[in-house]
Amino acid sequence: MTPADVAHRHGVVLDDHPLLPGSMSGSTVVTGVRDGQAVVVKITVHDSDEATGRARREFAALTGLALPIPMPRVLAGEVTAEHTVVVMRAHRPALTEEHPVPSLPLWTSLVDLLARLHATPMPLDSPADSLWRYQGWSELDPVNDRPALDLLWSTPQTRSQLQRVLDHRDGLEVLASAAEEEFVHGDCHWGNVVTDNGDPLLVDWQSAGIGRGTDDLAFLLTRAAADLDVVPRTTVIADYAARRGLDPAEVEARVTARQLLVLALQYPAFVSYLHPRAVERLHTLFVQLRHRPR
Ligand SMILES: Nc1ncnc2c1ncn2[C@@H]1O[C@H](COP(=O)(O)OP(=O)(O)OP(=O)(O)O)[C@@H](O)[C@H]1O
Ligand SMILES: [Mg+2]
Structure with a gap:
């Protein structure tokens, strides 16, 4: 069945x-029109356990978990043995060619949305289900994958920072994970943010599940650091801490620990997708982040 056939079954005519x-x-x-309304159709074929899990998490988050935050509007959907389909209202992307940089109020609204999501009492009936303990990007192995690490961390400064991270890896992991478990989005970056009347909504819930809220923040800040010239990191952390009633220094330390681990051991796997300018920006961030063991 083609995407056009699937869409048609749900009353959607695809765009050209x-x-x-x-x-x-x-x-x-894909995008299309349904009852005169612009829609987005997301089709996930269950061709592996991984894909089925991704689809199940997203379908539950969008339709079943009743998360107490504004969500993309779902108009139709189905789960069959073969695939999962979600038909959503087409919202406006947060960043566009005309507005490629988030305004400070938009940053603040996104942080507020994340804080509300993370403050939600665990919305899962069976939190023990391994479905909700998804590790989207696993860490590379510092020995076997060393050539990949060295390809991204190629300057003397970034090399010595990499060495510091590897020397403190366990302590960083303990620090990054030193908090109660929370329900998180799991893939929070500006490409997965759309807006409704100017307010942000998160799409792409395929990695959602149990984690730490500060990990969503760390991922958002790291992706943004690769893509944007200016990231209001201190404001973001202060806003988040205030919304959650947490100590900003503690949030800073946990976010920094996670960012160092993500940069050192996850980003090298994606080096071929990174624009040279993004690599430069990541180098700058990596050497700036300071782990203060406690
Ligand atoms: N409801 C929506 N309204 C407007 N745009 C949307 C909507 N849902 C998704 N999009 C756009 O489509 C893109 C792809 O959707 P989504 O991220 O859910 O798919 P994906 O296959 O998981 O993508 P990736 O793996 O690249 O993150 C999003 O980044 C977003 O720009
Ligand atoms: Mg996405």
Whole structure:
């Protein structure tokens, strides 16, 4: 069955050039019209356990968990043995060619949204289900994958920072994980933010599950540091801490620990997707972040 057939079954006529960018996950995301309304259709074929899990998490988050935050509006959907389909209202992307940089109020609204999500009492009926303990990007091995690490961390300064991270790896992991478990989005970056009347909404819930809220923040700040010239990191952390009633220094330390681990051991796997300017920005961030063991 083609995406057009699937869409048609849900009353959607696809646009002439329907394919949306992204789909690193293997889902097909297309645009169309349903009852005169612009929609986005996301189709995930259950061709592996991984894909089925991704689809189940997203479908539950969008339709079943009743998360107490504004969500993209779901108009139709189905789960069959073969695939999961979600038809959503087409919201406006947060960043566009005309507005490629988030305003400070938009940053603040996104941080507020994350703080509300993370403050939600665990919304899962069976939190023990391994479905909700998804590790999207696993860490590379510092020995076996050393050539990949060295390809990204190629300057004397970034090399010595990498060595510091490897020397303190266990302590960083303990610090990054030193908090209660929370329900998190798991893939929070500006490409997964759309807006409704100017307010941010998160799409792409395929990595959602149990984690630490500060990990969403760390991932958001790291992706943003690769893509943007200016990231209001201190404000973001202060806003988040205030919303959660947490000590900003503690949030800073946990976010920094996670960012160092993500940069050192996850980013090298994606080096071929990174623009040279993004590599430069990541180098700057990596050497700036300071782990203060406690
Ligand atoms: N409801 C929506 N309204 C507007 N745009 C949307 C909507 N849902 C998704 N998009 C756009 O489509 C893109 C791809 O969707 P999504 O991130 O859910 O798919 P994905 O296959 O998991 O992508 P990736 O793996 O690249 O993150 C999003 O980054 C977003 O720009
Ligand atoms: Mg996405």
